[in-house]
Amino acid sequence: MFRIEKILCILLFLCLFAQLARAQEPISPKLIWAVNKVDLGTLLEEQGIQVAEFQFTQTQDSLFYIESVVTDCGCTTVNYTRDTLQLGESGTLQVAFDPSSGAGFFSRMIVVKGNLMGVQDTLYIEGNAIPRASDPVGTYRTRKGNLGFRLAKVNVGEVFTNEPKVKQVEVFNFGNKPFYKDSLQFSAPEYIQVMQLTDSILPNDRGLLQVVYDGAKKNDLGYFEDQISVNWKDSTTFIQLDVLADVFEYYAPFAKENLNLVPQLVITPKEIDLKTISSGTIRVENVVLSNRGRQVLEIKKIQGNCECLKLELPKTSLDPGESIQLKVVFDPKGRQGIDQRNIYIFTNDPVNPVQMFLLKSRVE
Structure with a gap:
């Protein structure tokens, strides 16, 4: 009896393992779309109906055809390949949009359902519709x-x-x-x-x-x-x-586990308040820039939003764990009242490639 139960347990385990293995296998899409979103750009009302075309390829051994297409707006009409497609054959779906249906940015959704189980794909068209100006x-x-x-x-x-x-x-x-x-x-x-x-x-x-x-x-x-x-x-x-x-600068996405391996800029402090100052007095402040990452940090550019700022760096490359001081010279001559200067630092920190700190004051 014990032996039979043991065999049944082993068979049950093997069945569960097989199901888990199948569940973890990547699910290949039944339709491959060239694109799933089309940007129609800026559309003038007088341009009339605009058409976005989507192309797809059938990847299954079974015969396939589109059963239905549903859109979320009456401003669109759809025409699509109605033939039955074999493995490797391609088809098209065309969405016609009427720019006179509304003004401003639009994003319309199209849901495509096929005869095969699991085929329900979502497509999008977007753009900006501008009506005629009355004046x-x-x-x-x-x-x-x-x-x-x-x-x-x-x-x-x-x-x-x-x-x-x-x-x-x-x-x-x-x-x-x-x-x-x-x-x-x-x-x-x-x-x-x-x-x-x-x-x-x-x-x-x-x-x-x-x-x-x-x-x-x-x-x-x-x-x-x-x-x-x-x-x-x-x-x-x-x-x-x-x-x-x-x-x-564009930085491609990377895995979360690599977050601590990349350069990381830390600015201290992020805000300097000079309080009330005289327009005839030049102020000098220091900001600490640190690399908390595990790769070399490259400071590519520092940009202020005023010619009244002079920014000086001793170097532009920071080793992991290294810190340097950024010298900020502010000349308030000709300025009056509440003043805020923005200083932007561009680096190869892929998470925060552009960081800003503030220099605030009240000039008298």
Whole structure:
């Protein structure tokens, strides 16, 4: 009897072990999508319906077909491959979006269900829809030649060095001649490219320009303001655009267990309050920078937000456990009232590649 029970226990253990092994095996997706999100960018209402296309490949031995597709908004319609697909065959799914359905940023979800068990994939389309302006003069208040802009400057925002940042800019033609895409010319640093997205910008109509900012080609970090020139060969319009950007180093994600192995910057203190000071007295303070990590810390740049600051470092490389003093010289001449200076430190600390400390005062 004891032997039978022992055999049953062993069989039960083997069954449980087999189930656990199967549960731990990686689940391969039944459909491989080329992308699961499409950014349609900036869409003008008058551009009409825009279509995003998703491509997929069937990876199972069984025959596959799409049973249903559900979207979360009536502003989208879907068309997809209705054939039955064998292993290795591909299909497409097209999502049509109506930009007149609403204004501003949008993110729409599409759920795809197939005939095979476990096939229920989620796709997304996103972008920014801009309706027509009822008052062009009041909407496009910044005039550059015959072109009107909503804002005085083009703010690209945060730019990382792993990929260029794209910014689309809406413009309105207040002139009596069109601006054609193939006649656009520009003069800019090599890290900034400009193009016209719409084929033409007709009189009393609007179009889209696109600014592409390449952080890797910029080869510098921090806040920048560049001025670029744009003109059209068949037009007398010659405009200048101010392009703003914050450039940051990109660091790929890494495993949590490696957190203590990378460089780690610690700033002491994070805030200095000078209290009430005289505008005629230069103040000198020291901030301690320490490397608490296990690899060499490289200080790539220190940037203040005012010419009234002078920042001095004895060295830019810190060994593990090493500390140095950053000398901060603040000249409050010409300043008055509550004052706050931001100092940014750019390093190869992958967790916090940019850190800031404050210098506060009240200048009399």
